[in-house]
Amino acid sequence: KQEVTQIPAALSVPEGENLVLNCSFTDSAIYNLQWFRQDPGKGLTSLLLIQSSQREQTSGRLNASLDKSSGRSTLYIAASQPGDSATYLCAVPQGGSEKLVFGKGTKLTVNP
Amino acid sequence: DAGVIQSPRHEVTEMGQEVTLRCKPISGHDYLFWYRQTMMRGLELLIYFNNNVPIDDSGMPEDRFSAKMPNASFSTLKIQPSEPRDSAVYFCASSLGSGTQYFGPGTRLLVL
Numbered sequence: 001k002q003e004v005t006q007i008p009a010a011l012s013v014p015e016g017e018n019l020v021l022n023c024s025f026t027d028s029a030i031y032n033l034q035w036f037r038q039d040p041g042k043g044l045t046s047l048l049l050i051q052s053s054q055r056e057q058t059s060g061r062l063n064a065s066l067d068k069s070s071g072r073s074t075l076y077i078a079a080s081q082p083g084d085s086a087t088y089l090c091a092v093p094q095g096g097s098e099k100l101v102f103g104k105g106t107k108l109t110v111n112p
Numbered sequence: 113d114a115g116v117i118q119s120p121r122h123e124v125t126e127m128g129q130e131v132t133l134r135c136k137p138i139s140g141h142d143y144l145f146w147y148r149q150t151m152m153r154g155l156e157l158l159i160y161f162n163n164n165v166p167i168d169d170s171g172m173p174e175d176r177f178s179a180k181m182p183n184a185s186f187s188t189l190k191i192q193p194s195e196p197r198d199s200a201v202y203f204c205a206s207s208l209g210s211g212t213q214y215f216g217p218g219t220r221l222l223v224l
Contacts, residue, residue, distance in 0.1 A: 031210065043116075043203055043215040044155075089155065098143055098209060099168055102155040 002027045002094040006103035014111050021075040021106045023090035028068045030092045035075050038087045080110045116216035118204050124222045130192040133219045137206030146189050147203040194223045
């Protein structure tokens with residue numbers, strides 16, 4: 001059974017700092033990994049999807065990496081801004097299915 | 113496209129009452145997912161459909177929960193009878209398969 005862990009559970013940084021969020025998963029037989037953002041009281045917004053054949057994916061100030069063999073992914077946020085404050089979740093498929101297993105998320109606060 | 117649409121956005125009901133949550137997926141998407149999010153358990157998949165057919169309902173907590181997808185543009189999640197422990201945020205998501213899942217804004221359910 002796939003299990004996803006995100007560390008740290010919460011992170012507070014000053015504006016402008018670069019930061020890394022971590023995600024680990026127990027079953028490395030995945031075909032992709034997704035990072036989502038959730039604002040308080042809102043739904044999830046997809047940030048990045050990395051296919052298993054890729055090692056990283058970039059969108060603006062965000063860069064996600066994937067190391068299947070070690071069961072790890074990182075989300076790098078450059079030059080953080082207060083608007084980046086949210087909970088970030090990673091998710092991987094269970095087995096070869098469409099069923100996503102989510103981590104509990106990292107709650108990020110960027111202080112002005 | 114308007115994105116995934118869910119209704120109602122908020123629902124307050126009394127224990128024992130029937131609750132029906134509704135979802136309209138993004139047009140053209142062939143996968144539809146129902147999730148439940150709580151502080152204790154995080155985000156969990158309840159059931160998902162492919163081309164209107166239920167594929168995996170292993171996350172449905174018990175017989176009080178049922179889900180249907182009568183056509184490609186509509187799905188319901190029903191709880192009968194509702195219990196206080198069903199209080200959570202219920203999300204619907206849709207995708208084209210093996211790709212990004214797009215989430216609706218969620219329905220906040222409170223069972224008194």
